[in-house]
Amino acid sequence: MSDHVDGPRSIGDPPADVTDLFAFTSPENPARTVLAVCVFPSAGEDAVFSNAIDYSIAVRRVVVAGVGAAAKFQPGDAEIRFSFRFEVLKRDTAGKAVQRGVCTLPGGLKLSLTVNDEQGASTPEGEIRVFAGLRSDPFYLAWDIGKLERLPNLLQHDNALCMVVELDTRRVLDPAKGSLFGAIAETVPIPQPPGHLGYPAPRIDWVGRPEQTNMRFNNPAMPGIVDLRDLWNQQTPFAIPKALQPLFLQRLKDSFAVWDGLDGKTDWTPEALAANANVFLDDFLVFDVAKPITDQSHLEIEKSTLYGRPYQTGGGRTIDANVIDILLTWLVNHDREFLQGGATGATKPGTKVFPYFATPNLELQTVAESIELAAAADEVWSVVGRFSLDWHPLVARTTVTGAGIGQVRRLTTLTGGEVVERLEAVDTAKRSYRYTMMSGVAASRYVGKLEVTPKSSGSVVDWRVEFLASDQPDVLVRGRVSALVKTGLGSLKDRFAPRSGLQATAVAQ
Amino acid sequence: MVELDHPSPCATDGEIAAVNLESARRGAWGRFARDPRLPGAAEAVVDHERLAAQFLGDLDALDRLESLASQFALVDDSFRAALVKAEVASTVHRFDDARGHLTRAARLGGPRETIERHSLTIDQACGVELDAVLAARRRLASASDRLEDLVPLGAVLADLERFDEAGAVYQQALDSYDGISPFPLAWVCFQLGMLWGELVPVPDPDRAALWYQRAIAYLPGYVKARVHLAEIYASQGQTGEAEELLLPARSSPDPEVPWRLADVLRAQGKLDEAETQLDAARRGFDELLGKYLLAFADHAAEFYAGSGNDHPRALQLARANVANRPTRRAVKQAEAIRRNR
Numbered sequence: 071m072s073d074h075v076d077g078p079r080s081i082g083d084p085p086a087d088v089t090d091l092f093a094f095t096s097p098e099n100p101a102r103t104v105l106a107v108c109v110f111p112s113a114g115e116d117a118v119f120s121n122a123i124d125y126s127i128a129v130r131r132v133v134v135a136g137v138g139a140a141a142k143f144q145p146g147d148a149e150i151r152f153s154f155r156f157e158v159l160k161r162d163t164a165g166k167a168v169q170r171g172v173c174t175l176p177g178g179l180k181l182s183l184t185v186n187d188e189q190g191a192s193t194p195e196g197e198i199r200v201f202a203g204l205r206s207d208p209f210y211l212a213w214d215i216g217k218l219e220r221l222p223n224l225l226q227h228d229n230a231l232c233m234v235v236e237l238d239t240r241r242v243l244d245p246a247k248g249s250l251f252g253a254i255a256e257t258v259p260i261p262q263p264p265g266h267l268g269y270p271a272p273r274i275d276w277v278g279r280p281e282q283t284n285m286r287f288n289n290p291a292m293p294g295i296v297d298l299r300d301l302w303n304q305q306t307p308f309a310i311p312k313a314l315q316p317l318f319l320q321r322l323k324d325s326f327a328v329w330d331g332l333d334g335k336t337d338w339t340p341e342a343l344a345a346n347a348n349v350f351l352d353d354f355l356v357f358d359v360a361k362p363i364t365d366q367s368h369l370e371i372e373k374s375t376l377y378g379r380p381y382q383t384g385g386g387r388t389i390d391a392n393v394i395d396i397l398l399t400w401l402v403n404h405d406r407e408f409l410q411g412g413a414t415g416a417t418k419p420g421t422k423v424f425p426y427f428a429t430p431n432l433e434l435q436t437v438a439e440s441i442e443l444a445a446a447a448d449e450v451w452s453v454v455g456r457f458s459l460d461w462h463p464l465v466a467r468t469t470v471t472g473a474g475i476g477q478v479r480r481l482t483t484l485t486g487g488e489v490v491e492r493l494e495a496v497d498t499a500k501r502s503y504r505y506t507m508m509s510g511v512a513a514s515r516y517v518g519k520l521e522v523t524p525k526s527s528g529s530v531v532d533w534r535v536e537f538l539a540s541d542q543p544d545v546l547v548r549g550r551v552s553a554l555v556k557t558g559l560g561s562l563k564d565r566f567a568p569r570s571g572l573q574a575t576a577v578a579q
Numbered sequence: 580m581v582e583l584d585h586p587s588p589c590a591t592d593g594e595i596a597a598v599n600l601e602s603a604r605r606g607a608w609g610r611f612a613r614d615p616r617l618p619g620a621a622e623a624v625v626d627h628e629r630l631a632a633q634f635l636g637d638l639d640a641l642d643r644l645e646s647l648a649s650q651f652a653l654v655d656d657s658f659r660a661a662l663v664k665a666e667v668a669s670t671v672h673r674f675d676d677a678r679g680h681l682t683r684a685a686r687l688g689g690p691r692e693t694i695e696r697h698s699l700t701i702d703q704a705c706g707v708e709l710d711a712v713l714a715a716r717r718r719l720a721s722a723s724d725r726l727e728d729l730v731p732l733g734a735v736l737a738d739l740e741r742f743d744e745a746g747a748v749y750q751q752a753l754d755s756y757d758g759i760s761p762f763p764l765a766w767v768c769f770q771l772g773m774l775w776g777e778l779v780p781v782p783d784p785d786r787a788a789l790w791y792q793r794a795i796a797y798l799p800g801y802v803k804a805r806v807h808l809a810e811i812y813a814s815q816g817q818t819g820e821a822e823e824l825l826l827p828a829r830s831s832p833d834p835e836v837p838w839r840l841a842d843v844l845r846a847q848g849k850l851d852e853a854e855t856q857l858d859a860a861r862r863g864f865d866e867l868l869g870k871y872l873l874a875f876a877d878h879a880a881e882f883y884a885g886s887g888n889d890h891p892r893a894l895q896l897a898r899a900n901v902a903n904r905p906t907r908r909a910v911k912q913a914e915a916i917r918r919n920r
Contacts, residue, residue: 083591083760084603112610114602120591122759158592167598224617228606259759260589272757471642472866476832478642486653490646492639508639509646514605 084110085120086274089230090209091127091255093357093386096236097422103239103359104426105129105152106389107255107277108207108230114514115432115538117204117231118169118185119156123274124258125233126153129243130308132252132356138378139345143352145252145308150176150243152235154202155260156185173200173235176242190234190425197238205232205427206418208389209280212411213398216290218332220412227417227539229430236424239359249361250371252354254278254307272304278353279369280393286350287318289325291332308354315351322347329401337404345376357386365390369400389420389427431539435513437551438534441559445566447529451501451522453565454531457493463561464554478508491518513537513547533559590761593798597635600762603627611647621651621659625666632670634762636802636831641671641871658689665697672873672903674701703735706906713739726752726763730770737770738906742779746771761797768794769804776811778908784811795824802831809839818843834863838882857886868896876900877912884916 089108096102105127110117119125128151135144156171169185175193181200183191190201207228212221239245256276277283283299284290298321305311310318326347330338338346349372356371357363358381367383368391374381387393392414399409418428443450453461458468458479467482475496481489489510496503500521507516516537523530533555539547590596604627611620624647632640648667652660665680678701685694696719703712716732729752736745752767768790776787791808794801805824812821821843828836841856864882867875876896884893897913 083758085591085595085599086759110599110602112603112606114605116598117602118595118598120599120759121595122589122591159594159598169595224614227609259757274759471870474862476866478639480642480646488646488650488653490642509608509643510650512609514609 083120083274084113085117085231086123086257087111088255088257088275088277089207090280091253091277091355091387092208092389093251093253093355094363094388095359095384095386096424097420097426098424101239102236103243104234104236105253106232106234106425106427108205108209108232108427109257110231111207111228112225113204113207113229113231115204115229115430116167117229118159118167119154119171119202119231121156121158122260124153124155124260125255126151126258127233127235127253127255128152128307129251129253130354131248132250132354133248134250134375137375139341141345141349141372141375141378143250143252143349143354143356143372143375145352145354149308152176152200154200154233156202171202173202173233188425197241199236199424201232201234201425203232203425204229204430205425206416206429206431208416208418208420208427210392210411210413210416211394212413213394215285215394215398218398218402218409223413223416225416226413227431229432232425232427234425234427236426243359245359250356250358252278252308252352252356254354256307273306275303276307278307278355279350280387281397282350282353285397286325287321289328291328292325295321310351319347319351322350326401329398330404332402335403337402337406342376342404349376355385355387358384360384363388365392366396367391368393368396373400373405390415435539435548435551436534436536437548437555438532439552439555439559440530440532441562442525442528442530443562443566444528446527447501447522447524450529450531450562450566454520454522454562455498455501455503457496457503457505459558461561461565462554462558464557479505481510507537511537511547511550513539513551531559531562589759590764590797591759593761593765593796593800596761596798597800600627600630600635604631608643611651615651615654621647621655621663625663629666629670630762633803634765634798635800636828636833636836638832638867641874644670658684658687661687662689662693662697669697669701669704670874671871672704672876674705674873674903677701700731703731703738704906705904706738706909709735709739720748724755726756726758726767729755730763730767733767733770733774737774737778738908740778740907742774745774749774765794765797765801765804768797769801769807772804772807776807784814787811799827802828802833802836806833806835806839809843813839813843813846816846818846822847832863834860834867834882835878837863838886842886861887872896872899873903876903877909880912880916884919890916890919 087109089111092106094104096104107127128149130145130149132143132145136142153174154171156169159167159169162168171183171185173181173183175198181191183200183202186203190199192199207225207230209225210223211225212223214221254276256273258273283302287298287302323344326343330336361384363384363386365388367385368387370383371381371385395409395411399405402409417431420426421428457477458470459465459481460468464483465481466484468479470477470479472478475493477493479491487510490508491505492508494504494506502519502521504519518535521532535551535555607623607627610617611624615621628640628644631637644667648664651663661680661684665677665684668677668680681694681697699712699715702708713735716735720728720732729748733745733748736748749767749771756764772787772790772794775783788808788811791804794804805828809821809824825836825840837856838860841853841860844853844856864879868879877900880893880896880900883889894916897916901909901913
């Protein structure tokens with residue numbers, strides 16, 4: 071998925087795993103260009119950057135060195151580099167963890183920033199502005215790509231850690247010297263003290279165009295192939311060693327041939343396919359700051375050059391660009407017909423204002439239901455206070471392990487699902503208990519509280535669950551939780567005479 | 580202590596790594612909940628939960644793993660579910676079950692290399708055909724020269740009581756590491772602490788302490804390293820230092836924390852507090868043994884043979900451990916408990 075989890079070596083270090091690179095014109099100001107990189111696939115709400123990594127975006131001027139079958143983009147040697155480093159966590163006055171960092175700009179100026187501060191940090195004259203923090207993952211993939219079957223967005227509700235650099239195009243990139251650029255992003259361990267390894271630690275991950283590793287090298291439709299991703303990730307961007315180029319080029323050719331045949335039709339000639347592989351071997355995100363970069367312009371520069379005609383757009387990659395479908399269409403049917411996946415956008419679209427990446431998906435949901443019963447509170451508590459939840463009509467089987475605080479109930483529902491929950495607190499005087507969900511519901515920070523309070527000669531049962539939906543749409547998770555709570559309380563009507571109807575509230579907070 | 584003169588590889592700060600592990604763990608569960616059959620989703624949960632259990636003392640991870648295996652089996656009847664079941668069974672030391680799941684995975688066309696690696700891990704854990712295990716471990720380690728393959732090689736050498744070779748291999752693992760995750764580094768340091776502090780015929784507690792300290796420096800939340808280091812401090816009369824190490828680990832459900840804390844408090848003359856901690860340790864072991872007898876039999880045997888003060892139960896547990904995994908260490912433990920009856 072894009073470059074999400076793209077090599078065995080980066081899997082153990084999620085903040086080192088580069089997911090996506092972007093280059094686009096600022097929606098706020100067309101005279102400014104935005105470069106951005108995201109890391110840490112499926113980052114949770116507390117995710118932070120590693121303090122042991124140099125996170126960089128590097129840009130080089132590029133020229134079109136060949137067209138048609140000889141298509142080639144030649145990068146120059148001079149590099150414009152933006153590097154982020156982050157510190158260990160510190161506590162603010164309220165005890166909350168805070169992470170600070172520094173972005174080193176071309177020329178060596180350093181901008182200090184606080185992670186998740188949406189204002190970011192600017193140079194004194196405002197020519198460069200930077201941001202780093204958790205955002206809604208803008209990438210979307212809605213295919214079983216190995217089988218070309220449409221699916222819902224597989225990254226729905228995901229977040230990623232993003233670093234954004236917005237710059238004055240004229241002053242920083244100087245397009246008068248050439249407006250075509252290639253960009254890469256990389257994660258490299260901060261150099262070690264002398265003595266360890268005896269050589270510089272290899273880079274962990276890098277990306278140019280989306281999907282070099284997960285779709286082009288490690289084609290899911292080619293089971294059993296040797297995984298080249300770690301080897302590729304450790305190479306130096308803009309300078310793949312000549313000795314390794316044949317290996318990578320052959321894999322691209324093989325992979326592209328498989329992509330071409332995936333729909334049962336052959337749309338690529340061997341010559342065109344080889345030229346395409348040559349272009350993709352030089353892996354950097356190509357963009358032209360003198361031309362319009364739109365949601366549709368991704369790969370247009372490469373395609374036009376391969377067709378032997380002048381390119382019309384600025385290529386690049388916007389936040390909302392449908393890069394998977396653009397790439398799949400190109401590889402599978404050579405742009406014969408657009409392959410639209412099962413989603414038309416990410417969880418949240420990009421925004422028009424800095425830092426352009428949408429806020430992370432953190433909305434805490436609450437389901438709260440209550441019922442009034444004619445039975446006395448103690449009588450009701452003697453049933454619903456049983457942590458096993460054996461009174462619940464949707465629970466087919468329940469086992470409780472342990473005793474007291476910390477005991478765990480494993481609920482098998484009538485539909486065959488299993489939910490595991492842990493008792494966190496009991497207050498028998500107040501007839502209440504609190505629990506957390508350990509597994510079985512697509513949510514985090516899941517806390518439930520059940521309480522029975524006296525009311526006149528009867529009682530009220532309140533059941534409240536708070537959670538953060540993870541990966542599934544809020545509405546689906548809330549529906550499931552709500553059904554569990556509502557059905558449970560509703561069943562008490564049969565067991566104890568109701569004083570009045572069910573009073574239910576489902577609140578999104 | 581030549582090896583301690585070597586510089587420590589740099590790594591992500593341990594607090595950041597722990598926060599991000601939890602973050603990634605939740606993310607993995609989220610992906611699994613969205614579509615349990617998603618390639619790699621269940622396997623990622625296993626990886627993260629095992630890390631949480633091993634390094635953060637989060638023993639609730641075992642319950643979650645059991646839940647994962649049964650949920651996954653409901654929706655997947657391929658070799659993947661069998662492999663996940665094997666991983667989970669192996670994690671809680673139900674090795675016979677794990678072998679059965681591996682056989683099923685092989686029958687369903689599971690990848691041979693994965694199954695062979697898993698079988699090797701089980702053989703090593705059970706002390707079965709260690710010479711063959713050693714040969715296989717050597718092959719894997721020399722092919723990759725990676726920490727992930729070198730540490731199990733070091734461990735099998737230690738099992739065979741070739742301690743100096745084991746130490747050299749662990750050091751090689753440290754030297755070869757080129758990543759930035761502190762988990763593997765803390766793991767090697769812990770292994771070296773165990774090697775010099777517990778496995779060699781004449782333990783060197785000072786040397787072991789340095790390695791445990793290094794493990795904790797990489798990963799402050801490494802509960803097992805804290806417990807082992809506290810044990811050394813306590814044995815040297817440094818009860819204040821031992822207490823300081825254990826207090827931050829009290830939120831872990833690992834009963835070794837209250838057990839060692841009880842020992843420290845007793846040494847400090849705080850008998851009532853010690854008794855409270857001892858009760859907590861008993862409850863903790865009871866709960867864990869009720870669910871995962873084989874996984875905790877050896878530690879619980881040590882507890883009941885000592886502070887837990889229940890020799891018959893200690894012997895019973897030690898024998899259960901030997902029956903499950905007849906390693907040299909397990910046999911020695913059972914013998915020692917039997918002799919002290």
